[in-house]
Amino acid sequence: MSIRLLALIPVAVAINLALSAVVDATGLPLFLDTVGTILASALAGPVVGIGTGALTSLTNSLRNPTFLPFVAVQVIVALYAWGAARAGLFRSFRVAVPTGLGLGIIAAAASTPISYGIFGCSTSGGVTIMTALGRSLGLSPLGACFFGSFISDFGDKAVSFALVATVLHALPRRTAARFPLALRAIGGGGRGAAGPA
Amino acid sequence: MSRLHPFTLLALAASLPLLAWILPAPGGALAPACVALLLAAAAGPRRVLLPALLTAAPFWLFLFILHGVTGMTAYGVRLTAMIASFVWLVAVLPPARLVEAMVAAGWGAPSAYLFAATLSAVPVLRQRARRIVEAQRCRGLSSRGSPAARFRALRALALPLVLSALHEVDERALALESRGLAAGHRRTPLAPPPDSPAQRSARWGLVLACVLALAWRLVWRG
Numbered sequence: 322m323s324i325r326l327l328a329l330i331p332v333a334v335a336i337n338l339a340l341s342a343v344v345d346a347t348g349l350p351l352f353l354d355t356v357g358t359i360l361a362s363a364l365a366g367p368v369v370g371i372g373t374g375a376l377t378s379l380t381n382s383l384r385n386p387t388f389l390p391f392v393a394v395q396v397i398v399a400l401y402a403w404g405a406a407r408a409g410l411f412r413s414f415r416v417a418v419p420t421g422l423g424l425g426i427i428a429a430a431a432s433t434p435i436s437y438g439i440f441g442c443s444t445s446g447g448v449t450i451m452t453a454l455g456r457s458l459g460l461s462p463l464g465a466c467f468f469g470s471f472i473s474d475f476g477d478k479a480v481s482f483a484l485v486a487t488v489l490h491a492l493p494r495r496t497a498a499r500f501p502l503a504l505r506a507i508g509g510g511g512r513g514a515a516g517p518a
Numbered sequence: 519m520s521r522l523h524p525f526t527l528l529a530l531a532a533s534l535p536l537l538a539w540i541l542p543a544p545g546g547a548l549a550p551a552c553v554a555l556l557l558a559a560a561a562g563p564r565r566v567l568l569p570a571l572l573t574a575a576p577f578w579l580f581l582f583i584l585h586g587v588t589g590m591t592a593y594g595v596r597l598t599a600m601i602a603s604f605v606w607l608v609a610v611l612p613p614a615r616l617v618e619a620m621v622a623a624g625w626g627a628p629s630a631y632l633f634a635a636t637l638s639a640v641p642v643l644r645q646r647a648r649r650i651v652e653a654q655r656c657r658g659l660s661s662r663g664s665p666a667a668r669f670r671a672l673r674a675l676a677l678p679l680v681l682s683a684l685h686e687v688d689e690r691a692l693a694l695e696s697r698g699l700a701a702g703h704r705r706t707p708l709a710p711p712p713d714s715p716a717q718r719s720a721r722w723g724l725v726l727a728c729v730l731a732l733a734w735r736l737v738w739r740g
Contacts, residue, residue, distance in 0.1 A: 324699065327628055328690035331635035332683050335643035339683075342647035343675040347661045347668045353676070360680070376636055383613075385573060386604030387597070439539075441593040443580030452584060480672075487673065488680050496684070 325499060326365045333357035333373040334380055350447065351477045354381070355398045355428075359485045362402035363411055364500035370399030390439050394432045398478075401427060402485075405506075411486040412508030421482025425475035432474065433467040442466040448473050519561065520610040523713045524619040526721055530557075531607035533724040538599035540731045543592040551595045554602035561609050570605040574598045613637045615711055622710035627703050631694070647679050 336357035344351050358377060362370025374395025382389035401424050405411065410420045436444050442452040442462075448469040455465030489497065489507045497503035519527070534554045538547040558567040577597050581590040617630045654674055655661070661671035 322628075324694050325687060325691040327631070327699075328635075328687050328694060330632055331639045332643075332687050332690070334636045335639040336680055336683050338640050339643035339647045339679065340676060342644055343651065343672065343679060346651045346675060347672050349665075349668050349672060356676075356680070360684075372632070376632060380636055380640060382604060383608050386601050387573075387577075389604075440577070440597065441581050441585055441589060443577050443584060443593070446576070446580065449580040449583055456584070480669075484673070484676055484680075487677060488684070491677060491681060492684065496688075499688070 322368065326369050329361055329365055329369055329500075330372045330376060333361035333369075334376045336360065337373070337377045338380065349480075350473075351480055352473075353477065353481055353484070355395065355478070356481045356484055358395055358398050359402040359481055360488060362399045362502075363406040363485055363489060363506040364497075364503050366502055367400055367403040370403055371396050374399045387440065387444065390435050391432060393435065394428055397427060397431045398424065403502075405482075406502045407505065409505060409508040411482070411489050411506040414483055414486060417482045417486035418479050421479035422475060424482065425478035426471065428478055429467060429471035429474045432470045433463065436470055437463055437466040442469055445473070519557070523711050523717050524611055524616045525623070525713075526717045527607060527611045528616075529721040529724045531603040533728050534603040535596070535600035536728045537731055538596045540728065540735050542735070544595045547592075547595045547599060551599035551602070554599045554606065558602045558606045558609075561606055566606055566609040567602075570598075570602040573605065574601045577601075618707045618709060619711050621705050621707040624704065627699050627705045630705065631699060635690070643679070643683055646682065647675075650675055650679050 334357055337354050338357075340353040340356055344353055354377070355374070358370055358374040361373040375392055378388055378392035378395050405417075405420050405424075410416050436442050436448070442465070443449050450469075451472045452465045452469035455468035456462070458465075458468075460468055486507070489503060492503065494504075497507075534550045538550040538554075541547055541550070555567065555570070558570045561567075574594070574597060578590060578594045581593050581597075585593065613633065617634050620633070621627075621630050651661070654671075659671055659674055660667060661675070662668065
């Protein structure tokens with residue numbers, strides 16, 4: 322791994338953890354705690370993305386240890402984002418948002434067994450309410466847990482993908498070219514400071 | 519306690535939640551949870567035990583809503599063991615000491631850099647995020663109102679933060695190159711934490727206890 326990619330990992334982890342301050346300011350029901358992982362994978366591939374995801378879970382668990390078991394979800398996010406970058410799926414909002422929605426389903430499916438087995442689906446107030454709603458709709462305990470995780474992950478991952486697409490398009494082409502996957506992720510040709518269409 | 523080798527503290531903090539999950543709840547999980555709470559109390563009732571209890575409290579409430587008293591107790595005891603162990607670990611183990619122990623144990627300089635750089639980068643970027651929020655508000659950006667307005671504000675707040683962080687990567691890479699950091703190079707730790715045969719035995723003992731508990735649970739208890 323080159324020194325530049327090594328230096329990218331702590332920065333991407335810090336992006337994952339610092340965006341909560343921005344989310345708090347807007348009051349939107351989002352986490353955006355995988356933006357750094359998606360960005361690292363889209364810029365530099367799966368090893369950097371997985372390193373970012375694992376280190377994010379580890380660092381987050383120093384503040385709240387309940388984040389640690391979800392390290393598997395960060396790894397899945399990294400691999401999915403790498404595949405999306407290789408396929409050029411960050412080239413526009415029209416493609417990036419549905420790709421993010423797909424990740425929302427996969428992330429919810431991956432986090433459900435962890436949330437159900439370890440936390441009894443009580444990972445946050447929102448997830449608890451949605452799980453209780455799922456139970457009242459007649460879903461099985463595991464189905465209700467998936468419902469709760471799905472509602473919380475679905476929009477979050479779509480917004481995360483849209484944000485990463487915006488960042489990749491806003492990166493100066495010279496900066497983007499220093500990372501192995503950046504130009505491929507946006508469809509082969511960066512458009513300077515213009516946003517994704 | 520904080521004088522123990524970092525790996526001993528890590529082994530203790532990891533084995534307590536593991537035992538709480540392996541042993542049948544709530545009875546079997548109660549002992550590791552009590553040990554974790556005692557460790558937290560010994561490290562500081564207000565500084566460590568209280569934050570651990572405050573972190574665990576919402577989970578008990580959520581579990582009661584979803585599972586009633588029986589489910590709440592079964593999951594809650596295990597979660598409390600996990601939360602108390604980690605809050606205690608963070609309180610008694612400074613990250614710099616863990617990095618020194620990792621370097622002394624033969625971990626490469628890049629691994630130590632990743633751990634140390636992450637811990638220092640997170641507060642810096644959080645502070646920058648708050649400054650960007652304040653600066654954009656000074657320029658008249660409203661981060662409230664309709665969902666569309668909030669999403670526009672999110673873009674205006676997040677984009678400068680992420681782009682400025684990415685521009686930092688080059689500076690960091692240059693600094694690392696000038697210090698000769700490369701894979702395979704080993705650093706000499708300035709003050710390696712002292713280890714002892716007794717602590718090494720204790721660590722293996724904790725690993726053995728977890729393996730035996732798992733075997734007992736799988737083979738004899740079904």
